[in-house]
Structure formats: structure tokens, C-alpha cells
Amino acid sequence: MSVAVLGAGAFGTALAISLARKAPTTLWCRSKDHADEIRSTRENTRRLPGAPLPDALAVTSDIACLGAHDVILLAVPMQKMRGFLTAHQAALSGKTLVACCKGIELDSGLGPVAVLRDTVPEATAALLTGPSFAADIALGLPTALTLACDPDETGKALQATLSTDNLRLYRTTDLTGAEIGGALKNVIAIACGAVIGARLGDSARAALMTRGYAEMQRLALARGxxxxxxxxxxxxxxxTLTCGSELSRNFRLGLSLGRGEAFDPSITVEGAATARATAKTAQEMGLEMPITQTVTNLLDQRLTISDAADQLLKRPLKEE
Ligand SMILES: NC(=O)C1=CN([C@@H]2O[C@H](COP(=O)(O)OP(=O)(O)OC[C@H]3O[C@@H](n4cnc5c(N)ncnc54)[C@H](O)[C@@H]3O)[C@@H](O)[C@H]2O)C=CC1
Ligand SMILES: O=C(CO)COP(=O)(O)O
Structure with a gap:
């Protein structure tokens, strides 16, 4: 199976570097200037500095490159996926498309797999998700991820193609569970960053992670x-990774909220739109998701951090 990665952000570049160490791989970049720059320096200095490109990695801005590949990794942010897929629908039809983003679409409440199936119905949809920082993958540090795909036979072939010496993929056919986990952990990471930024302590972070996990499960199980x-x-x-590391952009956005500092809006932070989309879905489905709701209120400046903590602590006492 021959692989192309679409989207030359941090994650797309890291995946392409990792795969090219094993077999020739193509990285597609939407801007010609950026593609030229990466090709000439053999490094994506804008998004992933310090990670040299292997010789077997081709870089292009020509979408016709898709013709030569049967597996396409989509590493564009969640809120840009639908527009991107719609624009390139014809070229992507019939391929195996592996979404590599983590989030929920703001307008529809759908995750990456549903958006893929909606926009390119003639493709096979899969999802690559799990704990990994782009820089770790590019450096070849040991990483394990989940590959979600149904049918499992296609999943097995993808697992073999996309696993490398340092990148170990575990397989599941539960696309719903995999995409909800990957999307919601970012919302909880924003909450954790906020409590650390506001100096509310590591115990509060542990409580948020645990109760946040309960929210992730509640929504995921309700969705099957x-x-x-x-x-x-x-x-x-x-x-665990995202709530515990300042390398996470979601965690860092939370830190800024907790400290009352500004945050660069050009940085990709999937958890913000995902929190808003999920709070709406939870309300529609009658699900209790107080942390997600609180993150939305913090982001939209309807609550201060101390009111947010107060509100969560004053909820009625209940069984675990
Ligand atoms: N950076 C990381 O460590 C990891 C990121 N991810 C996920 O990967 C996805 C992408 O994140 P990053 O690569 O880190 O973001 P990034 O901000 O580094 O790059 C995003 C890329 O998407 C491209 N892009 C934006 N709009 C586009 C459009 N309309 N059409 C085509 N390309 C477009 C940008 O040019 C940029 O190259 C996110 O969903 C993120 O959650 C997942 C695991 C790790
Ligand atoms: O998804 C990630 C780690 O698995 C990357 O997290 P951030 O998007 O918060 O940087």
C-alpha cells in the first residue's frame, strides 16, 4: 500500500517523516511556497523545526499526487476537514482515508469519521488517534496509537502499512469510541491547564481527569x-498525556485561561470548538457533562476560573 499524507502541519509532517523511514511516502502541502521551502531545506521549519526529512519523503503541493497512492492520511484540523474534503472529493473517492485529527465539528456535532463518510461516501474511512506529540514521532521515540477501522480486514492491512519500528499501532473496529476519546481528552486538558494555571493544585487536576474520563465515557457509551x-x-x-504536559496546546490554552493571559489564536487548539459542539450535543441528548459545559463557559468568558471551580464543587453530592 502506498501512502500520502495531506496537510504539512506538525502532525502530518511527523507522520510522513516516520513513514518515509520505512517506505517512500508523499507529503502534500496546500501552499506551493511552503512546499518549495520544505523541499529545499528538507525541514518544515514553520511547523516542526528540528526534524530533518528523510530522502524517501517527497513533498508537493500538487493534489494530482493522490493518483499514485491508495492510502491517504488526512492531517488537517477538524474544523477545516469538511471544506478540504469537499474541495478534493473527486480525487479522494475510492481511496482509504485515515483521519488523523481529533475533534468534533462545530456546526454538525459530528466527528472526523462521520464527516469523511458524509463528504466522500465512496472512500473507506479509518482513524488514527492516541497519545503522541508530533515531535516525539518525528524523533523516532517509542509511541503507541490506535488505528480504528471497520472492516477489520482493511484495518489489519492498514495496521501493517502504518506501523513502524517506533510507532506501534493497536487495532479496533470501534470508530465511535476512538474518535470521541480523542476529541474529548482535549476539552479535559483545557480544564486541567486552567486549574494548574490558577494554582488550584495537582489534586484538582487528578479530580478533573477522573471526572472528565467519566464524561468521555458517558457520551461515548450513549453513542454506542x-x-x-x-x-x-x-x-x-x-x-493522561494531554492533561499532564505543557507540550500540549490544549493544556497550554487552559494554562493561559487560568493565569488570565492572552493566547495566540493562530495556534491549533482542537478542544475549544469541540467543547462548544459537545456542550450543545450533551444538552440535546440530556447527558450530564459539567466539565465540558464549564470549559465552554470559561472560553466564552461567561465564567471566571474561581466561579468555575465553585460551580463544580457545589454540584449536588452523588455516588461515584
Ligand atoms: N501536533 C501534534 O502533536 C498532534 C496533532 N494531532 C492532530 O492533528 C491535527 C492537525 O494538527 P497539527 O498538525 O498539529 O496542526 P498544525 O497547526 O501544526 O497544522 C495544521 C495544518 O493544516 C493545514 N490546513 C489548515 N487549513 C487547511 C485547509 N483548509 N486545507 C488544507 N490544509 C489546511 C495548515 O496549513 C497546517 O499545515 C489536529 O486535529 C490535531 O489534534 C494529533 C496528534 C498529535
Ligand atoms: O493530541 C495530542 C497528543 O496526543 C496533541 O495535543 P495538542 O493538540 O493539545 O497539542
Missing amino acids: ARPETLAGLSGFGDL
Whole structure:
């Protein structure tokens, strides 16, 4: 199977570098200038500085490159996916498309797999998700991710193609569980960053991670996901990484909120739109998701951090 990665952001570049160490790979970049720059310096200095490109990685801005590949990794941000897929629908039709983004679409409340199926119905949809920072993957540090695909036979072939010496993929057919875990861990990471930024302590962070996990499970199970998926890399695994590291952009946005500092709006932070979309879905489905709701209120400046903590602590006492 021959692989192309679409989207030369941090994650797309890291995946392409990792895959090219194993077999020739193509990285597509939407801007010709950027593609030329990456090709001439053999480094994506704008998005992933310090990670040299292997010789077997071709870089292009020509979407016709898709013709030569049967597996396409989509590493564009969630809120840009539908527009991107619609624009390139014909070229993507019939391919195996692996969404690599983590989030929920703001307008529709849908995750990446549903958006893929909606816009390119003639493609096979899969999802690559789980705990991994782009820089770690590019450096070849050990990483384990979840590959979600149904049918499992296609999943097995993809697992073999996309696993490398340092990137170990575990397989599931539970696309719903994998995408909800990957999307919601970012919302909880914003909450955790906010409590650390506001100096509310590591105990408060542990409480948020645990109760946040309960929210992730509540929504996922209501949508038909399997509990073991949430307990795996795409759920618990990624929650642990993202809520505990300042390398996470979602966590850093939370830190800024907690400290009352501004945050650069050009940085990709999937959890913000995902929180808003999920708070709406939870309300429509009658699900209790107080942390997600609180993050939305913090982001939209309807609550201060101390009111947010107060509100969560004053909720009626209940069984765990
Ligand atoms: N950076 C990381 O460590 C990881 C990121 N991810 C996920 O990967 C996805 C992408 O994140 P990053 O690569 O980190 O973001 P990034 O901000 O580094 O790059 C985003 C890329 O998408 C491109 N893009 C934006 N709008 C586009 C459009 N309309 N059409 C085509 N391309 C477009 C940009 O040019 C840019 O190259 C996110 O969903 C993120 O959650 C997942 C795991 C790790
Ligand atoms: O998804 C990630 C780690 O698994 C990257 O997290 P951020 O998008 O918060 O940087």
C-alpha cells in the first residue's frame, strides 16, 4: 500500500517523516511556497523545526499526487476537514482515508469519521488517534496509537502499512469510541491547564481527569461505543498525556485561561470548538457533562476560573 499524507502541519509532517523511514511516502502541502521551502531545506521549519526529512519523503503541493497512492492520511484540523474534503472529493473517492485529527465539528456535532463518510461516501474511512506529540514521532521515540477501522480486514492491512519500528499501532473496529476519546481528552486538558494555571493544585487536576474520563465515557457509551476503547490509548492514554504536559496546546490554552493571559489564536487548539459542539450535543441528548459545559463557559468568558471551580464543587453530592 502506498501512502500520502495531506496537510504539512506538525502532525502530518511527523507522520510522513516516520513513514518515509520505512517506505517512500508523499507529503502534500496546500501552499506551493511552503512546499518549495520544505523541499529545499528538507525541514518544515514553520511547523516542526528540528526534524530533518528523510530522502524517501517527497513533498508537493500538487493534489494530482493522490493518483499514485491508495492510502491517504488526512492531517488537517477538524474544523477545516469538511471544506478540504469537499474541495478534493473527486480525487479522494475510492481511496482509504485515515483521519488523523481529533475533534468534533462545530456546526454538525459530528466527528472526523462521520464527516469523511458524509463528504466522500465512496472512500473507506479509518482513524488514527492516541497519545503522541508530533515531535516525539518525528524523533523516532517509542509511541503507541490506535488505528480504528471497520472492516477489520482493511484495518489489519492498514495496521501493517502504518506501523513502524517506533510507532506501534493497536487495532479496533470501534470508530465511535476512538474518535470521541480523542476529541474529548482535549476539552479535559483545557480544564486541567486552567486549574494548574490558577494554582488550584495537582489534586484538582487528578479530580478533573477522573471526572472528565467519566464524561468521555458517558457520551461515548450513549453513542454506542465500547467501554474498553475508552480505557485504551485513544481515551485514557491520550487523556493522561494531554492533561499532564505543557507540550500540549490544549493544556497550554487552559494554562493561559487560568493565569488570565492572552493566547495566540493562530495556534491549533482542537478542544475549544469541540467543547462548544459537545456542550450543545450533551444538552440535546440530556447527558450530564459539567466539565465540558464549564470549559465552554470559561472560553466564552461567561465564567471566571474561581466561579468555575465553585460551580463544580457545589454540584449536588452523588455516588461515584
Ligand atoms: N501536533 C501534534 O502533536 C498532534 C496533532 N494531532 C492532530 O492533528 C491535527 C492537525 O494538527 P497539527 O498538525 O498539529 O496542526 P498544525 O497547526 O501544526 O497544522 C495544521 C495544518 O493544516 C493545514 N490546513 C489548515 N487549513 C487547511 C485547509 N483548509 N486545507 C488544507 N490544509 C489546511 C495548515 O496549513 C497546517 O499545515 C489536529 O486535529 C490535531 O489534534 C494529533 C496528534 C498529535
Ligand atoms: O493530541 C495530542 C497528543 O496526543 C496533541 O495535543 P495538542 O493538540 O493539545 O497539542
